[in-house]
Amino acid sequence: MQNHHHAAGAFLHRRRGWRSAAFLAALLATAPLAAQAPVSVDATAPAPAPRSDHLHLGTGTGPGGTLGVNSRYLTRDGKPWIPVMGEFHASRFPAAYWEEEILKMKAAGVNIVATYILWNHYELAPGTLDWTGDRDIRRFAELCRKHGMMLFIRPGPWGHAEARFGGIPDWVVAATATRGNDPAYMAEVERFWRGLYGQLRGLMWKDGGPIMGFQVENEYNLVGAGQGREHIAALKALAVKIGFDTPLYTVTGWDQTVYPRGEVVPVMGGYMDLPWAASPKQLPPNENHAFRFTSRVSGDLGAQTKGGRRGDADDDIENTPFLGAEYGGGLPVMYRRRPLMKPIDVSAAITTQIGSGVNLLGYYMFHGGANPLANGRTLEETQRSGGYNDVPAIGYDFQAPLGQYGEVNPVSGALRPLHYFLNAYGDRLATTRLYQPAVVPRDHLDLQPLRWSLRGAGDAGFLFVNNHVRLYPTPAHRGVRFDVKLPGGSLTLPSAPVDIAPGASFIWPVNLDMDGVRLSWATAQPMTRLADDKGPIHVLAATAPGAVELAFDAATVASLSVPSTRDAGGRMIAKVTPKAAPVTISVTGKDGKTVRIVLLDQAQAGKAWVGDAFGQRRLVLTDADLFFAPDRMVLRQRGSGDFRFSVWPALASPKGSAPIARGRDGGLTATVPGAAPRTLPLTLERTPGEAPPIAIGGPANAAMQPLPEAHRAAGAWGFTVPQDALAGASDAYMEIDYRGDVARLLDGTTMLDDAFWDGRVWRIGLKRFASRLGHPWTMTVMPMRADAPIYLDEVARKQLPATGQVAEIKSIRLVPEHELVVTQ
Structure with a gap:
């Protein structure tokens, strides 16, 4: 399937012959549905053992614990770990509001803040670096530390980020040979990076600070004297010499990137449309809605230079984990192409990439912003200044989960359940191997076969399905069951065939251990795990209207609080229909302990927030926007002062800036007076x-x-x-x-x-x-x-x-x- 990716990327830049997007849409609309033969996957092959001795990275141990990297996944204190990383540029947002924006990101399930440190945002006049106000990068880093957020820095020196000259100041561009080992250029880079280190000294992970990663350059595919792997190696050596000692060093892995293998780890990305493409027409179906089984590299992510050879990332798959840094949380609006993202466009692509093996979910952008001015000059990328794109002078909203002004956009509600899933179950997912089904699409343009994958480890795993492709109709798949061949025997699920509707995108568990109770499968997506004085609570979200099927291994269950039947395999099958309020199911294990399952419907999942409030991890359902602080929860709502919310585990005696009352359904209500629109x-x-x-x-x-x-x-x-x-x-x-x-x-x-x-x-x-x-x-x-x-x-x-x-x-x-x- 992946052999077509680079060809597709070449088409988008060169506009090679494609009959037309309209023709394709018409063809797909009239094509008959493919016969719904059983779909199957063989997941019996064991995963390779992870190794790390070949990776030469930085110090991973500090007062905050130990971070590690091996050939398959990241670790935290020795345990497998899949963090969520979101890009937020300090210099593109007022410093007065950084703290609440970091808290908003944390409430959305983000663990790591990634930030470009764009050189020309900080050097406004030749030779003078400005670290004040909205450029006070030390304060930004300290706020991340204060709220338990890690920080991944991307200081270029060339960053792109739709900035003029990729962020390199005009006078450096004019006076040196950039993006290579030209001594004059490297001296300027050293001056910038030493100034930056002076601000961030003592904030590396090893020092108890939040800085856990350093990206070297960006979208680098140049080869030649003083370029290529030699330049990346020189930049990394310079960073280490200055003092940037971090657990993780990365390079972007797309568009034929070259790098010294073992010295840095490639990070991947993908966007749901290509606003940097030259065509004014609708583009073909996007490859990021297709599962990847042989390559991690997207075909075109808008690199400003052209690589002349095969990149290094695909040849490094066996040596490096599948890490992401630039999966689009939205898209920029560029002058010649202005695609709009629906929430499902983004969440379906993210589900697909996780289901393709991603073990670090990194977004660009997660938070929009505004380009600063430099002494009255604008700093945006333009074609007339030699860039490939025209973007607004100031606006950099990016249609991101958090917008240019910090507003929570609808895509946030589509993505948060995925983040909370990784937060709660990522340690299990990280160790899995990706298994390819017996039948897969010919390529990402083939929309007829069911798109799915399995990530498994032993007899447990997670099944991923995506039946959504932006702007293109996908068929309904009727009467589907999944035959999963595991080391301990085959499993066919669910108990009766189901229909997978156009636009569906979800994750189902397979043999999930829920604190001693084994959930053989569920037609619901695991979202998070909570606990109170009565024991653990697992929150699942329905993935389609109607009843959810929960199948339990009877050998681990003494009783269920809902009716069930037995199947031929000895499993207890329960059918539970979500209601207007979340449904709680109690399962007593053979050890006498009780595990509760809270079942949400699809709409409730989009209103869910998970975070630490008042000393306990809690789930909040509300239409309002929300973030958590150590001693409070803050709810915000545009246009209406009528707040409704529910909290699990419940708050004993909630108080508010307005009186809080309990509603008939047990939820909480409050009315905040204020002006009307x-x-x-x-x-x-x-x-x-x-x-x-x-x-x-x-x-x-x-x-x-x-x-x-x-x-x-x-x-x-x-x-x-x-x-x-x-x-x-x-x-x-x-x-x-x-x-x-x-x-x-x-x-x-x-x-x-x-x-x-x-x-x-x-x-x-x-x-x-x-x-x-x-x-x-x-x-x-x-x-x-x-x-x-x-x-x-x-x-x-x-x-x-x-x-x-x-x-x-x-x-x-x-x-x-x-x-x-x-x-x-």
């Missing part, structure tokens, strides 16, 4: 003119964003946000419904934010602009031409006229964010 009056200050035709050119030979002078054609609307917009609120958001090409928000001549229109309402948080409230603001909208050679998803394209152009603001709403603080 309102619409702001607008004044047309400048009528839109005629937008010039979009130029084609640049390194991508594709649509280029308008020149600055072209914005004279933009329409302008004036409005004022009341000075009291934040009164009684944790924040307030402007929700701007507009149509056009490029939008800019200005206070006088100061640009506060900008965006390329993609069909969404533009949401802007106001608390960071508190000192500017009450000023007359202006929003400009560059007209979008109907003939623009720009890719938009169909949902956006339908909002545009068939001919001519459009530049309009339909409305600007002011929506307060209400906050409830819960204490015990």
Whole structure:
């Protein structure tokens, strides 16, 4: 299946012959369903023993414990470990709010904060590094330590990150031969890295700090004198000489990356669309919705340079664990391509990659941000500055789980159950081997066969299914059962055939040990494990409407609190239908101890939060956004002050910043007073003119964003946000419904934010602009031409006229964010 990946990546850059995405969609829609023969997998081959003597990495032991790396997985204090890592750039977010954003990431199940330290964000003038304010990287690291979050640093020197020159300052680009062992360049890198180390001294893992990893360069595939493996080796040696001694050194492993094997470990990634592609058309089905059995490398992740040979990562599979660093938590909106991500687009791809063997789930981005200015200059990547892409000057929302202004986006609810699963059961998953089913798709373009995998160790494991592909219909698979051949004998599950609907994506357990009770299988996804004074609680989430089947090994069960039947294999089969409130099932083991299962339906799983609150790990179900602090839980909600939430294990006597009452269903309710949403009056200050035709050119030979002078054609609307917009609120958001090409928000001549229109309402948080409230603001909208050679998803394209152009603001709403603080 994986032999097609590199060919697919080449197509996307070179636009080789593809009949058309529309043709493929029509073909798939009319194709008959494949016959539903039994699906099977042989999982009897043992996993290879892990080894680590060939890896030359840094010091893994410190006051916080021991971190290790072997050929198959990461370890923490000697135990297998699958962390969740999320990218968040300190320099792209106001320092005043770093702490609560780190807590939001932790509440979403993230264990490691990854951060690019973009050189040109910190060196604003030649030879002067600025570590103050939003650039105070030491304070950022210390906040991670304070809240038990590890930190993985990515200091380039070339980072990309949609930054000008990949983050290398203009004067370094002008004066040296970058991205190689040119002595002048390496001297500049050493100066930058020594300055950084001066800020982070004493914060390495071995010192009791949070810094557990260091990425060397990024997307590096250059070969030649002073380049290739030689350059990566020189950079790592420089980092070690300076003092960056970390348990893990990595390089990105895609796009024909080369590196000195054994000195660094490759990390992988994948995105659900390719906004850096040149084509203005819908792309073929994305490979990240297909399971990987022979390669870990995605075909195209947007490297700015072209490798001239096979990369090293695929040849290093037997020596290195499958680690991820850049699985898309969303996607950037670039000028020529503006794809929109639905939550299932992201969660289905992540489920598939975990099911392909990923043993470190790393996201880029997990938290959006805003590009800083450098003495009035913008620092974004543009084609006219030699980059491959045009991105907004300021906006870097990335459609991420946490947005540019810290708002929790719907994709968070789709991903959190996966993170909590890895937090609770990752030690078991890490040691598994990936097994390929007997029948698999021909390649990632083949949508007809069922897509699934098994990760197993001995007689236990997890079964992964994905029947979702972004923008393409997948067939219903009717009457499915899985035949799993294990060392101890075959298992066929579930007890009766089930239908797998288009869009389904899930994980099922196989022979899961639940504190002495063996769950032979469940048509539900394990989510987390809790405990109280009555014993352990395992939380499972239904993966389809209707009854969930739970099959228990009768040899481990004395009694069940729900009716069950016996199958021919001696298993106790229970069918439980989720209800409006979570269902609790008690299982008494043969040892007399009780294990409880809390069963959620699909909607409840998307409202679930898991974290440490008041000295205990708890599950909270709520429509509100939430994060945990040591002495409180903070719930936030846009537009409504009516809060409803449930907590397991229950809070004995919850108190709140507003009175908390118990509802009829045992849940908790509170009403926080505050302003209601309102619409702001607008004044047309400048009528839109005629937008010039979009130029084609640049390194991508594709649509280029308008020149600055072209914005004279933009329409302008004036409005004022009341000075009291934040009164009684944790924040307030402007929700701007507009149509056009490029939008800019200005206070006088100061640009506060900008965006390329993609069909969404533009949401802007106001608390960071508190000192500017009450000023007359202006929003400009560059007209979008109907003939623009720009890719938009169909949902956006339908909002545009068939001919001519459009530049309009339909409305600007002011929506307060209400906050409830819960204490015990």
